[in-house]
Amino acid sequence: MPVVRASKAFIPTLKEAPTDAQVASHRLLVRAGFVRQLGAGLYDYLPLAKRSLSKIEAIIRQEMDAIGAQEFYLPALHPAEIWRESGRWDVMGDNMFRLKDRKGGDYCLGMTHEEIFTAIARDELRSYRQLPQVWYQIQTKFRDEPRPKSGLLRVRQFTMKDAYSFDVDAAGLDRSYDDQRGAYERIFSRCGLDFVAVQAHSGSMGGSGSQEFMVRTDAGEDLVAACPKCRYAANTETATSRLEALPDQPWEGAPERFATPGVVTIEALQRQPYGVGARRQLKTLVYLADGRPVLAVVRGDHDLNEAKLQTATGASEVRPAHPEEILPLLGARPGSLGAVAFTGAPVFVDPAVAARTNMVTGANEDGFHLRGVDVKRDLLGHGKVAELRTVKAGEGCPRCDGTLDVFKALEVGHIFKLGTKYSDALRANVLKADGVETPIVMGSYGIGVERILAAAIELHHDQDGIRWPLAIAPFHATVLPLGQEPELVQAAEQVVAALAGAGVEVLYDDRDERPGVKFKDADLIGIPVRIAVGKKGLAQGQVEWKLRGSKDVALVPLAEVAARAAALVRQATAGAPA
RNA sequence: CGGGGCGUAGCGCAGCCUGGUAGCGCGUCUGCCUUGGGCGCAGAAGGUCGUCGGUUCGAAUCCGGCCGCCCCGACCA
CATH class of the missing domain: 3.90.960.10 (YbaK/aminoacyl-tRNA synthetase-associated domain)
Incomplete structure (x- = not known):
């Protein structure tokens, strides 16, 4: 495992955050040197952020592959024709980035990839025997949001894992959908997110049913109504409630x-x-x-x-x-x-x-x-x-005798049963066993990668900085020599080498800085394990072991730290499918 | 799109009302000092004042256009 030296690494931490950063994740990502803003809703992802994002993507890949989904990589630049076929060239309106090529042809930057994947299915899938197929990619999406905001929470360019399922019939779609839902639950859990799956509004995607995966946080923009007594949870865009019947006085005749x-x-x-x-x-x-x-x-x-x-x-x-x-x-x-x-x-x-x-x-x-x-x-x-009203907290649960709670939440994933909307539009059909042609029944499943990163911070931070869940932290551990004395440096390097040898990802803070500076940066960046090598401890052959999330500091024999850290990493990253 | 705010050194800000010298803190560089929670002292570098135009002897400051960013209401991973 290669070691990163802080003296050489590009980790531009800041004492003060730009005042335009409103939410915690934005403030901390900027201060801790993960991101910089390029323009409205456009961010530069610096090395720390890239490390965490890659880990999130790896978890997503593992869980997608585990349910038999196959990874693709499709263009982000799309000819207009395909979007005209589905009718969404017009539907998407100003949210779609549009451009022309040198010959004057219309193009757009992909907001999502139903059309493109469906076109592949149409061109290549002929028989029910080839189904089901589950395809996915991890790719950049572009949306000209009317109002980018809240740092990474609402941006104009972002990475999405988008998956699409192709089945012969509704029963097959149900199975594919359930597979995805299970994978989503494992993905978000492994990324350290508390989440709820809620009934959702399908919006411009169309289709018969959908669920959103929501992280409860005031930084979110959605409102979720949930019943603490039963499993009912729904976006207020679809939530209903039980209202007491109101008695009306009789009235005779016309108004x-x-x-x-x-x-x-x-x-x-x-x-x-x-x-x-x-x-x-x-x-x-x-x-x-x-x-x-x-x-x-x-x-x-x-x-x-x-x-x-x-x-x-x-x-x-x-x-x-x-x-x-x-x-x-x-x-x-x-x-x-x-x-x-x-x-x-x-x-x-x-x-x-x-x-x-x-x-x-x-x-x-x-x-x-x-x-x-x-x-x-x-x-x-x-x-x-027709259901038109917005439910309010305190109203009755529509499913049981409980009372609804309403809270703000951030959408990190959304799964849809699309049905045949796109296969009809693009004529993506297969032959059934009885020889009759039938439109492919589709589902579509999205996850916002950067949103997972930001949501994890919204959930896990304190006054001093980020507190990364180990599975998506940019580094597992950081080693801080608390001085420039040769014996300290030598001991620190020994620890670093042992950690690296045990498969632990280490940020080695070899900078010629005062201890205070190193402690502050370690807390800000939020690396889960902090190992400080100081004179006092070293005299007894010990180093300091501290977890970012706790106040306790333990003295550990120098020779044992690596095994201890490796055990922690193994335990925290467990859950990966075999 | 509707409403509000902002743009001055890498970051955070003052100066603008009442035109004339561009300033503070942090960071950066050099030296000394210090070394367990963003030390201390001394010195230094660094700014087309978003941009274009107007008014004026003179514009960061007054007026107008444009651009950019942020926030509040309607959209989505």
């Missing part, structure tokens, strides 16, 4: 229009003289789904979830309508909108209000509302029930 001058908020309608509780109001929101207007109706005190609206409409993109788009459509401004008897656009109604009666909503006339609205009678004739 009644009443004047509400100047009232344009739920809040205002709650106040006197109206006194209409938010839970008795219908909130009507106007959105454009792929450019076409739609209405979303939720309870007054509930929040619309745009991802759910996207699912309900089947659109690839939804956005709130501008006020000037709303007025001509509904004849009123926001604040007086309602969906009663409105057929000018599709209407979606949240289940929480589907059975309600005697509700109040806008009359589509500025300054007027309607009361006595019976949702089933007045809205569901033309409208459709």
Whole structure:
């Protein structure tokens, strides 16, 4: 095992981090000399980072290979045609980096590789006998994120392990999907991450089902709803909850229009003289789904979830309508909108209000509302029930009698049952045993490599720096001679040689620095085992053994450290498939 | 895309309001000193003040355009 000497290594640590680093992983990666920023969402990975990233990739490879997945390496530069075939050249919009070649042909930088892998399957797979196939690669992806942020957590160029499964039928897909899920659990565990697998929104990938692997951290951008009593856990983009049924006072006859001058908020309608509780109001929101207007109706005190609206409409993109788009459509401004008897656009109604009666909503006339609205009678004739609202912490679990917890989380992996969306689009078919041609049933499975790195730091750090899980630490151990005296240096080099001989990866801090500097850097970089060689200990033939995660310092005979470190490394990196 | 902030030495910042000398800390280099938690002393190097234009005798400072970066709201590994 080669030894790295700190005096020669490029490990540019900093006393102060740039102020624009907001999250712990970003701050520490910069301070500890792992990364530097090149541009918005673009990072230089320096040698320390490269070492850790390579370890993460190695774990991913081992687990992929263990379930029979085969590694590929495909281009990151794609001709536009293949994306046009699947229809995603347009769907991906501004998130895709696009460019032209010298002849004027359209190209893009790959955001993901469903199209490319599916094209290979289409061209090469003919028979069900060749299935299942599970293919993967570890490769660079490019996404022109509207807002890169949080260091490595949201960037424009990143490394993804993406895998694709090809089966004859849904049962085969289920098996491939389960294999991947198992591999993902082992990968994240081995990388030292606590994670939860949650039910997820499929977004632009399409398909029937998907799960995200989430790391619970405030640095994350997703919200997960989870039940501590049962296994239920879902991204709030799909999570549902159990709500108490609300009693409604009876109301005879048709809705009644009443004047509400100047009232344009739920809040205002709650106040006197109206006194209409938010839970008795219908909130009507106007959105454009792929450019076409739609209405979303939720309870007054509930929040619309745009991802759910996207699912309900089947659109690839939804956005709130501008006020000037709303007025001509509904004849009123926001604040007086309602969906009663409105057929000018599709209407979606949240289940929480589907059975309600005697509700109040806008009359589509500025300054007027309607009361006595019976949702089933007045809205569901033309409208459709669809999950639209965002669940909140404290609501009932939809699966048991528990109470939902809602927390922030970072997505590190996502697995999808794609079905035949891409095989249909690209005509990737095989012949079944009965001689009939059938579209290949696909799954797609992604892991963000740099996100694992950053997530591990979010989970494992303290005031002094990073506390790497041993399996993905840039080095297993660091050896610090606490002075330049020949006997110290000689003893340190003896320890270093023994460690290297025992298969331990060592950073040897041979710099002519004061002990304080070496201790600070060792803590900052976060190497799991620190072996300090000082005069006092050496007089007894001992060196200091300290683990980054603990306060305890042990004196260990010089001759025993290597075996001790090797045992620790063996134990911590166990779990690799044979 | 909507809103806010910033751009001055490698890093962190002051100077700008009220135009005229570009400064501080850390880091770097040299020497001495020190050697168990980012020591101490002395000396030194290092800046087209993001960029283009305007105002002015004179612009880091005032005005305008552009570029870049960060943060807050809608997207994803």
